[in-house]
Amino acid sequence: MVKVTFKVQNLDFWYGTFKALENITIDISANKVTAFIGPSGCGKSTFLRCLNRMNDLIEETRIEGKIFLDGEDIYSGEVNVADLRRRVGMIFQHPNPFPMSVYENVAYGPRIHGIKDKKRLDEIVEKSLDKAALWKEVKDKLHTPALSLSGGQQQRLCIARVLAVNPEVILMDEPCSAIDPTSTQKIEDLIDELKQSYTIIIVTHNMMQAARVSDFTAFLLAENTNGPAKLIEYDSTEVIFTNPKDKRTENYITGRFG
Amino acid sequence: MIFLFVGFKGFPIFQKVDLLEFLFGTNWIPSKGKFEIFPFIVGSFLVTLGALLIGTPLALATAIFLAEIAPLKAKKIIRPAVELLAGIPSVIYGFFGIVILVPIVSKIFGGSGFSLATGWIVLAIMILPTITTISEDAISSVPKGFKMSSMALGATHWQTIWKIILPAASQGIITAIILGLGRAVGETMAVLMVLGNSPVIPTSLKDGVSTLTSIIALDMSYASGDHQVALFSMGLVLLLISMLLVAFVRFFSLRKRA
Numbered sequence: 204m205v206k207v208t209f210k211v212q213n214l215d216f217w218y219g220t221f222k223a224l225e226n227i228t229i230d231i232s233a234n235k236v237t238a239f240i241g242p243s244g245c246g247k248s249t250f251l252r253c254l255n256r257m258n259d260l261i262e263e264t265r266i267e268g269k270i271f272l273d274g275e276d277i278y279s280g281e282v283n284v285a286d287l288r289r290r291v292g293m294i295f296q297h298p299n300p301f302p303m304s305v306y307e308n309v310a311y312g313p314r315i316h317g318i319k320d321k322k323r324l325d326e327i328v329e330k331s332l333d334k335a336a337l338w339k340e341v342k343d344k345l346h347t348p349a350l351s352l353s354g355g356q357q358q359r360l361c362i363a364r365v366l367a368v369n370p371e372v373i374l375m376d377e378p379c380s381a382i383d384p385t386s387t388q389k390i391e392d393l394i395d396e397l398k399q400s401y402t403i404i405i406v407t408h409n410m411m412q413a414a415r416v417s418d419f420t421a422f423l424l425a426e427n428t429n430g431p432a433k434l435i436e437y438d439s440t441e442v443i444f445t446n447p448k449d450k451r452t453e454n455y456i457t458g459r460f461g
Numbered sequence: 462m463i464f465l466f467v468g469f470k471g472f473p474i475f476q477k478v479d480l481l482e483f484l485f486g487t488n489w490i491p492s493k494g495k496f497e498i499f500p501f502i503v504g505s506f507l508v509t510l511g512a513l514l515i516g517t518p519l520a521l522a523t524a525i526f527l528a529e530i531a532p533l534k535a536k537k538i539i540r541p542a543v544e545l546l547a548g549i550p551s552v553i554y555g556f557f558g559i560v561i562l563v564p565i566v567s568k569i570f571g572g573s574g575f576s577l578a579t580g581w582i583v584l585a586i587m588i589l590p591t592i593t594t595i596s597e598d599a600i601s602s603v604p605k606g607f608k609m610s611s612m613a614l615g616a617t618h619w620q621t622i623w624k625i626i627l628p629a630a631s632q633g634i635i636t637a638i639i640l641g642l643g644r645a646v647g648e649t650m651a652v653l654m655v656l657g658n659s660p661v662i663p664t665s666l667k668d669g670v671s672t673l674t675s676i677i678a679l680d681m682s683y684a685s686g687d688h689q690v691a692l693f694s695m696g697l698v699l700l701l702i703s704m705l706l707v708a709f710v711r712f713f714s715l716r717k718r719a
Binding site for chain 2: 255257260262285286287288289290292293295297299301302303311312315316361364365368
């Protein structure tokens with residue numbers, strides 16, 4: 204049996220009075236890549252941000268329903284949100300390294316979690332960069348500003364930065380939409396590598412990418428404009444792309460809308 | 462232009478008084494032709510430094526609170542209040558100093574209350590809005606992605622503010638402090654009203670002080686001959702000091718960046 208990392212039950216989500224997500228129930232398997240597809244603005248990223256409570260930072264949002272990470276309700280009062288976010292790392296759409304050196308970017312996470320020993324930090328930085336397939340390219344310029352790297356390198360640096368805090372899950376919010384095809388290729392290869400050790404949840408509106416990298420695919424759709432998004436279909440990526448059960452999924456996959 | 466004018470009007474004093482004596486002597490007795498301004502230079506310096514030391518942390522705390530912590534409603538009240546402080550004429554600050562602070566300082570430190578300590582507090586309040594508003598702008602304009610990725614790595618809000626947001630906003634904050642410094646060095650009316658204006662180097666917080674500006678403003682109305690020329694050259698010194706301060710701070714902030 205496949206281990207379930209995230210168990211989401213009857214999730215509703217509001218921005219103020221606008222209901223963005225309705226009744227989402229989904230189990231996300233460990234050490235697999237799960238892709239969320241759907242038209243732009245349908246709430247895929249909102250859903251992703253529920254999983255590491257980044258929506259808490261947006262004023263006037265409200266959530267109902269339950270989300271369990273390894274059996275633990277992440278919205279219960281006892282959860283340490285900072286620790287949750289360490290366990291559930293996040294890669295954003297635009298690469299956003301901090302305005303510091305490559306080394307400092309990767310060491311930032313371990314430092315805020317209390318690791319001070321220089322040697323230990325050096326190890327973590329090297330290991331993380333190596334896992335993010337960036338070590339060879341930057342090992343001679345660890346102390347140059349991270350912002351001098353190319354866009355694709357910056358995104359891999361952001362991945363290294365997340366790996367450095369030793370997460371269990373990595374959320375990726377359209378990680379390739381702002382970078383070139385060659386770098387996209389590198390990141391997709393990397394996702395394939397990383398799923399050995401991490402559970403990966405990726406939001407993308409590039410269906411080919413979802414088909415290439417993911418094991419499972421979930422299709423979200425808001426049927427009425429200004430209405431909430433619902434989970435239309437969720438299955439193995441193969442089924443979704445070759446033999447979808449729902450007409451709406453089929454229409455979307457075949458490019459009839461969205 | 463201003464430089465030339467002040468220089469031209471003030472230069473002739475050096476035909477009567479030795480430059481070093483003018484700058485570093487401590488006897489200011491215009492009636493006997495003694496023009497030595499060291500007490501005022503020290504006074505200006507002490508008053509400005511103290512005001513900055515008190516005002517900057519307060520102003521930065523306010524800026525951080527406004528930009529990062531305060532809920533929308535609190536912002537709507539506090540921000541206009543701070544901006545209002547900037548619009549109050551300095552004579553009014555002087556009144557406030559005389560009526561409220563002078564008695565308090567007199568009670569705490571002894572003496573008349575017209576003193577260095579009172580000047581510090583009044584000036585600190587006066588530079589508060591300048592430093593607060595400009596720092597707040599700098600803090601607010603730090604890209605949200607920095608904050609988001611720091612929080613997503615499991616940093617607390619405070620860690621994010623200290624380690625990411627403030628360093629990223631440091632250029633703007635330094636500019637804010639320089640402008641606050643400029644205001645403090647140049648401020649005349651309020652300090653004149655609360656400082657006590659004794660032409661000696663203060664030895665304690667309760668002593669009266671004079672600054673370059675306060676003496677120029679006080680004496681200009683009646684001074685004639687050499688006395689007037691001496692006041693102009695004090696103006697020149699004041700101008701040079703403020704420029705040096707600005708250059709000094711710039712130099713340091715640039716070096717820190719490199």
